[in-house]
Structure formats: structure tokens, C-alpha cells
Amino acid sequence: MVIIHSDRLSNLPDSIIHEVLSRLDNTKEAVKTCILSKNWTHHWTYVHSLSFHYKSFKTGMAFEEFVLHVLQHRQHSINIRKLRFFLGAKQNQCLINGVLDHAMLRQLKELETDVYSFPSSLLESRTLQTVNYGDSSGGFIVRSNSMNFAWLKNLQLTGVHLDCNDLFSSCSNLENLRLTDCRVSNTEILNINSPRLVQLIITDIRYDNGLIIIISGPKLKRFEFKWMYNPSLVLEIRGKLNEVKLEMRYPLFSRDTNNGKEFQDFIIPLAKSVQEHAKFFNLTFNFYVTCVLSKQWRYHWTNVHALNFDGSGFRNQSAFAYFVTNVLHHRKPRLNLVKLRFYYGNKVSDLALMIRVLYYAIYLTGSKTWNPIWGFLSGWLNRCPSFISCSSITTVTLCGVRIFSCGLLKWFFKIKNLTLIECWVGGWSWRADTIEVSSPILVNLVISDLAMYSS
Numbered sequence: 001m002v003i004i005h006s007d008r009l010s011n012l013p014d015s016i017i018h019e020v021l022s023r024l025d026n027t028k029e030a031v032k033t034c035i036l037s038k039n040w041t042h043h044w045t046y047v048h049s050l051s052f053h054y055k056s057f058k059t060g061m062a063f064e065e066f067v068l069h070v071l072q073h074r075q076h077s078i079n080i081r082k083l084r085f086f087l088g089a090k091q092n093q094c095l096i097n098g099v100l101d102h103a104m105l106r107q108l109k110e111l112e113t114d115v116y117s118f119p120s121s122l123l124e125s126r127t128l129q130t131v132n133y134g135d136s137s138g139g140f141i142v143r144s145n146s147m148n149f150a151w152l153k154n155l156q157l158t159g160v161h162l163d164c165n166d167l168f169s170s171c172s173n174l175e176n177l178r179l180t181d182c183r184v185s186n187t188e189i190l191n192i193n194s195p196r197l198v199q200l201i202i203t204d205i206r207y208d209n210g211l212i213i214i215i216s217g218p219k220l221k222r223f224e225f226k227w228m229y230n231p232s233l234v235l236e237i238r239g240k241l242n243e244v245k246l247e248m249r250y251p252l253f254s255r256d257t258n259n260g261k262e263f264q265d266f267i268i269p270l271a272k273s274v275q276e277h278a279k280f281f282n283l284t285f286n287f288y289v290t291c292v293l294s295k296q297w298r299y300h301w302t303n304v305h306a307l308n309f310d311g312s313g314f315r316n317q318s319a320f321a322y323f324v325t326n327v328l329h330h331r332k333p334r335l336n337l338v339k340l341r342f343y344y345g346n347k348v349s350d351l352a353l354m355i356r357v358l359y360y361a362i363y364l365t366g367s368k369t370w371n372p373i374w375g376f377l378s379g380w381l382n383r384c385p386s387f388i389s390c391s392s393i394t395t396v397t398l399c400g401v402r403i404f405s406c407g408l409l410k411w412f413f414k415i416k417n418l419t420l421i422e423c424w425v426g427g428w429s430w431r432a433d434t435i436e437v438s439s440p441i442l443v444n445l446v447i448s449d450l451a452m453y454s455s
Helices: 014-022 027-035 060-073 093-104 259-275 287-292 317-330 351-364 385-389
Strands: 049-053 082-086 110-113 130-134 140-142 154-158 160-162 176-180 189-193 199-203 211-216 222-227 233-237 241-248 278-285 306-310 339-343 369-371 395-399 417-421 444-448
Touching: 014 027, 027 049, 027 060, 049 060, 060 093, 082 093, 154 160, 222 233, 233 259, 241 259, 259 278, 306 317, 317 351, 339 351
Parallel strands: 049 082, 082 110, 110 130, 130 154, 140 160, 154 176, 176 199, 189 211, 199 222, 211 233, 222 241, 241 278, 306 339, 339 369, 369 395, 395 417, 417 444
Antiparallel strands: none
């Protein structure tokens, strides 16, 4: 019998290959395909989306040379649908103008970038529809004349400093605006008004002292606002909206007894004001916050059957630990816990706090679902088999966890569903050639991106 090996990928139509290469996160990876074979030498030159990121190169010179090489050798007849262009702190304005002008001449529709200054061709473009500006590291200052996109429809600002109180009025065709983790400086009023704005989403706005946010627009239909509770914030909505969604996340209550009264004085007038301007109004906040709404609500939260601890909403580790400890202390004892989500976020992991939470959930309440997303699971599993073995856990999800034992599940007798995502195996004095994943009644097993830990 003769077995014929065929290259199925190369046998695909060129249009599909070009589409696949265009969807890669980094154009550098697309260019590398030119060494696969002679047939692949020029496929990358037909990509319709470009992605340049300075972090993929050791030096700024290498980054600039690669960008210029791609622009020079790609097929100039192919329009550019999307451009991702990130330069970091060291920016060459000549390179910026050259890249953006090149993209504008080829009908650019979507742009993601962190450049400090936009060329006039970008601001006046009639084809550009979406701009995602900024970076999670912040540190960018937006001047009043740098957002004059006359034809732009979708704008997202991430980690941007806003130092003008009327920044978007010149965006006459703007329909969707999203502000994420932005800081307002040099002004105490943020006026968001655009004649064609339909949807506005604001998440985690920051400010120095007090801030008044004025929302208006004749066509504005939907407004979503997620923020950390702060009584110095004033929200004013002008006009009638179809839907308003307010989400207040993890307010940090101090031990001051006046905090409850302060919260009532803030949230009740806000809710009444928003209801007058919205056809549908949704107000969401953490269950722990409801205790200050009224005397009848003081103890409702202690009967919850699921706990969701998210450290990313707290300023530091001690505040997160204080909140978690208070919830565990005041929640009704012996009340079964159906689901636990324990997420440190970007905080330094506290092993003692993790053990306390899991001991509470597993031993005292019999939790059935354990979901410590992006936690740091140390060797305590090996040291504490007594309460793990008698648990009623049926579902476990581990993401970004370092596993120190080759027999991780030997104490989880009732587990039915296990998911391991981007976990590390081994560490320090222990290295594993194999990892044993077994349980008497295991039904579903999902493993994604499992890696060997190397110190």
C-alpha cells in the first residue's frame, strides 16, 4: 500500500491562506511563513491586517526596520482593513506619520495604537471607522484638538489622561464611545456630548478630587457605567435614554459607622435621578453593599449560596483580605456554599488567606464548585489531605496554577469535572516527567496549554 503525504495547508485557496495570515496577532509571525517553501514566499505580502508591537523586538531600531520592510514589500494594491501599531515610550514621529499615511492611502477602517500625535490625514479620513487608543499602562495626555475625528464612528480610550472637559463634541459622527481605566485631570467636569452618540460605556474612571460627569446627546440610547464607590462623584444625565446600567463594584467600607448613612445619601438620590431619564434602569452592586440600603436589607447578604471574591477591585492586599475575612465571619454558619470563585487579580497571593477561604468552603459548608481563577496554588494540597478527602467538590477549574504533585486529584474522590488552563507542573526540588490525572468518577477533563515549570 502506498501512502501519499500531501500538504493540505498549502493546497488551500490563496484567499483563505491570506485571510489566516491576516488574522495572526503579530505580523512578524506572518512574515516568518516565507521560509516554509517557495510557494509561501509571498503569501504574507497579501495580508489585509497589520500588527506591529515594539515588545516583539529587542531594539527600537530592529522594530523600525521591520515595519519599513513590511510596508515596502507588501502588495500595495491590497487595502488595509485593520492596523495595530504600538511603539511604547520611545516614539519616532517620522515613522508614525509614514505608517499612518501609508494606511490611510489604503482605506484603513480600524486602528489600535498608542501614538502620541495623530497626523492630519488620520483625523480627516472618511474611511476610518474605529479607533482603539491608549494602553493599560496609562500615561497618555489627550489634548482638546487631538480627538477631532470628523468621520469616526467607534472610539475606545484605555488608560488615557483626559484633561479637557469637552473632548468629544467635535466628533460629529461618533456613535459608540468606551472609556476604560481613564483619568480626568486639570478639570472637575467631564462633559460627554456628541450629536450622533448612541452608546456610551465608562469603566473605572479616575480623578483627583471631585468629578462631575455630564451625559447628554440627542440620539444617546444606552449608557453603562462601572465604577468604584466614591461620594465625591456626581453623575448628571440630560435627555431621555432607553437603557441605563450602573454597576458599583467592591466599595471599600471602613470601620466608620457613618459609612452606611453616607452610602444611602449617595445611592438613593442617584437612583431616583437616573430613573427619571431612563426607560430601563439596572443598578448592580456587590451583595455586601446591600446591608446599608435599609434595616430590612442589613442581613440579606449573609444568606448567599455563592461567593465571588475578586482582588482586582481592591487597592491593596490588606483591603482585600479584610473584606474576605469579614464576609466569612458574618455569613451564616453551616449554610451550604454551592460555588466559590476566588481571584487574586494583580495582588500578591496570600497563602494563609487562600487556605482559610478553602477550609471554610470545603470543610464548613461543603462547597460543590471550586474555581480559583488565576490563583497561586502552593504545596498545601500535599500537607492538608484530611479536609480535602472529605469534601463534596464535584467541579474544579485551575487557571495559571503551579501544580506541585504528580497525583493532584488523589484526594478529590467526588470530582466529576476538571479544567486545567495554562498551568505549570513541578517546581523547585520536584520535576515531573508525567502527571497523573485520575478520579473514580471523573467525567469531563479539559487541559489547555499545560507547561513544565523551570526555575
